[in-house]
Amino acid sequence: MVPALALSVEPLARRHHHPAIRGFRRGQGHAATLSARITMLSRQDPPGGGGGGGAAGGTPLYLGIDFGTSGARYSLIDRKGAVHSEGKRPYSRLLPPSVMVPGAPIAAVRDDVRSQYGLSEECVVCTGTTDSIAAFLAARAAGPGRAVTSLGSTLAVKLVSEARVDDARFGVYSHRLDGAWLVGGASNAGGAVLRQLFGDDRRLAALSRGIDPAAASPLDYYPLPRKGERFPVADLDMAPRLEPRPESDAEFLHGILESIARIEAKGYSLLRELGATAVEEVLTAGGGAQNETWTAIRERVLGVPVRKAEQTEAAYGAALLALKGADRRAGAMAS
Numbered sequence: 001m002v003p004a005l006a007l008s009v010e011p012l013a014r015r016h017h018h019p020a021i022r023g024f025r026r027g028q029g030h031a032a033t034l035s036a037r038i039t040m041l042s043r044q045d046p047p048g049g050g051g052g053g054g055a056a057g058g059t060p061l062y063l064g065i066d067f068g069t070s071g072a073r074y075s076l077i078d079r080k081g082a083v084h085s086e087g088k089r090p091y092s093r094l095l096p097p098s099v100m101v102p103g104a105p106i107a108a109v110r111d112d113v114r115s116q117y118g119l120s121e122e123c124v125v126c127t128g129t130t131d132s133i134a135a136f137l138a139a140r141a142a143g144p145g146r147a148v149t150s151l152g153s154t155l156a157v158k159l160v161s162e163a164r165v166d167d168a169r170f171g172v173y174s175h176r177l178d179g180a181w182l183v184g185g186a187s188n189a190g191g192a193v194l195r196q197l198f199g200d201d202r203r204l205a206a207l208s209r210g211i212d213p214a215a216a217s218p219l220d221y222y223p224l225p226r227k228g229e230r231f232p233v234a235d236l237d238m239a240p241r242l243e244p245r246p247e248s249d250a251e252f253l254h255g256i257l258e259s260i261a262r263i264e265a266k267g268y269s270l271l272r273e274l275g276a277t278a279v280e281e282v283l284t285a286g287g288g289a290q291n292e293t294w295t296a297i298r299e300r301v302l303g304v305p306v307r308k309a310e311q312t313e314a315a316y317g318a319a320l321l322a323l324k325g326a327d328r329r330a331g332a333m334a335s
């Protein structure tokens, strides 16, 4: 059971007067005017039944949301990481823009909404992060040299590095995450161009099964959905290159999957050239992670182990941030 819910939130600073929250109010004046609506939330009994689950029962649950262009994917997990519910819902508008540390508790659910849906008083809304960082968190990659490639509409790479690297010429930048640097960039190549050319995902999967990943494709493309590239080279005028097109769709797809793998490999080797830690292993998130043929092609082209992450949804990573935020708040209240 996954009921739709309009969730209204209000700043924690209005409701709580703990020192940590007061600090939050002083440091983040904009929060006092925060008024956001998230147009869905979900609750479900824990796996194995038991009833009475969710925030109102005994088991605290953590909701992560990945706001995409076609809807919001959500993932509801418990503190052990078990998924209680996941799916996709439409939403009406984004949260107000303001920059804060990921996984920070920012707001409480309004009392009337809380009582309407039986949510606990402890239920708080926490800040998230970008989709590819959330996918990185979901994959639970840890330590320098570990990387996560998100194969969604676009291809985004995130590598844990001891050194920070930034270079606007190549669309390379770094995020600070829990004491480490997360370096990488996002290409415009990826799943969007695959959908443009091959239609629905089932056809993509069926054609992929007919490809031998051990054989290198001789076709050399630069598959973009439209003009313009960001990473591993920033060039607003770069045109897609998808010629010559063979008669066989499977051969065409093979050339495209291999060409996107070369963009990914170029991305990781560029990060190394710019001073980042060398990549040792790549986990994969996003829709393209389901494609085992592509994973095998990428492993051959990248020359390092590549495997599908256990959790491939960015929303799962956002739910882990909610867990962290809730723990952070509980710690602040206890001290």
Ligand SMILES: Nc1ncnc2c1ncn2[C@@H]1O[C@H](COP(=O)(O)OP(=O)(O)O)[C@@H](O)[C@H]1O
Pocket: 068, 151, 152, 153, 154, 190, 191, 192, 193, 194, 195, 201, 204, 205, 208, 285, 286, 287, 288, 290, 291, 294
């Ligand atoms: N079997 C597959 N092989 C390659 N790509 C796939 C496959 N199934 C889905 N995709 C791609 O995954 C993308 C959707 O993944 P998703 O993570 O939901 O992306 P986003 O959140 O960026 O829209 C689509 O663009 C689609 O082309």
Ligand SMILES: O=C(CO)[C@H](O)[C@H](O)COP(=O)(O)O
Pocket: 130, 131, 132, 133, 152, 153, 154, 156, 185, 186, 187
């Ligand atoms: O293309 C993208 C993902 O679809 C985004 O531009 C990318 O994820 C931005 O986030 P980050 O700053 O973490 O790279």
